Amino acid sequence: MIINNLPIHLTVADIGANQKNTSDSGQKQTMDSRKIIIDTLEESLSVKEQFIRNSVEKILEASNLMAQCLKNGSKILLMGNGGSAADAQHIAAEFVNRFQMERPPLAAIALTTDTSILTSIGNDYSFEDIFYKQTQALGREGDIAICITTSGNSANILKAAHEAISMGIHVIGMSGNTGNLKKIAKIPFCVDSTVTARIQESHITLAHILCDLTERILFE
Numbered sequence: 247m248i249i250n251n252l253p254i255h256l257t258v259a260d261i262g263a264n265q266k267n268t269s270d271s272g273q274k275q276t277m278d279s280r281k282i283i284i285d286t287l288e289e290s291l292s293v294k295e296q297f298i299r300n301s302v303e304k305i306l307e308a309s310n311l312m313a314q315c316l317k318n319g320s321k322i323l324l325m326g327n328g329g330s331a332a333d334a335q336h337i338a339a340e341f342v343n344r345f346q347m348e349r350p351p352l353a354a355i356a357l358t359t360d361t362s363i364l365t366s367i368g369n370d371y372s373f374e375d376i377f378y379k380q381t382q383a384l385g386r387e388g389d390i391a392i393c394i395t396t397s398g399n400s401a402n403i404l405k406a407a408h409e410a411i412s413m414g415i416h417v418i419g420m421s422g423n424t425g426n427l428k429k430i431a432k433i434p435f436c437v438d439s440t441v442t443a444r445i446q447e448s449h450i451t452l453a454h455i456l457c458d459l460t461e462r463i464l465f466e
């Protein structure tokens with residue numbers, strides 16, 4: 247584990263030496279950190295490039311579905327945990343406000359934002375139910391649920407996805423290559439990596455492309 251670029255097992259004396267960058271360990275840390283930066287960049291670029299290039303047809307299918315859904319007066323529900331919760335909110339904002347085009351607001355809602363709803367369901371029922379109950383309350387036939395889970399197996403996402411399908415809601419899945427979401431989603435997007443961060447980086451690029459295409463289909 248690294249804090250402020252320093253391994254946490256270092257003593258205070260080691261940290262002082264590292265900051266002055268005069269010790270061997272300080273030099274090594276600098277070398278290691280430079281390698282980590284470039285390795286991360288290269289891995290992220292390579293995972294993302296392969297994912298997007300392999301997903302072109304599915305991206306076209308998903309953006310057409312999203313545009314059709316919004317045109318019909320239906321809406322997009324989004325859900326995810328941790329970083330993917332942030333992605334769900336980020337994507338909802340692109341639709342409700344705007345992405346790259348001046349156009350009317352579009353109906354999208356992240357099921358990750360209302361702490362009263364999240365805590366009451368989590369407290370009274372279970373954390374597994376936080377997206378399931380909101381899907382039941384807010385989802386309608388013809389809506390789209392964008393379900394985001396890097397493991398593909400978060401119980402609260404799978405329970406909501408199953409419920410969405412039974413309600414006639416189209417499920418677009420964003421996951422890695424593991425887990426069960428890809429088996430049930432109408433359009434499953436699977437990033438070929440086991441690293442959560444790399445999968446998330448590909449998901450947000452995919453989401454931006456979907457926003458762009460959906461806007462163009464509806465308003466160009």
Ligand SMILES: O=C(CO)[C@@H](O)[C@H](O)[C@H](O)[C@H](O)COP(=O)(O)O
Pocket residue numbers: 327328329330394395396397398399400403442443446
């Ligand atoms: O952002 C990160 C890691 O990059 C974490 O917060 C991560 O999202 C959380 O551990 C999530 O709980 C992982 O859940 P999931 O993607 O497997 O559904």
Ligand SMILES: [Zn+2]
Pocket residue numbers: 329443446
């Ligand atoms: Zn993260």
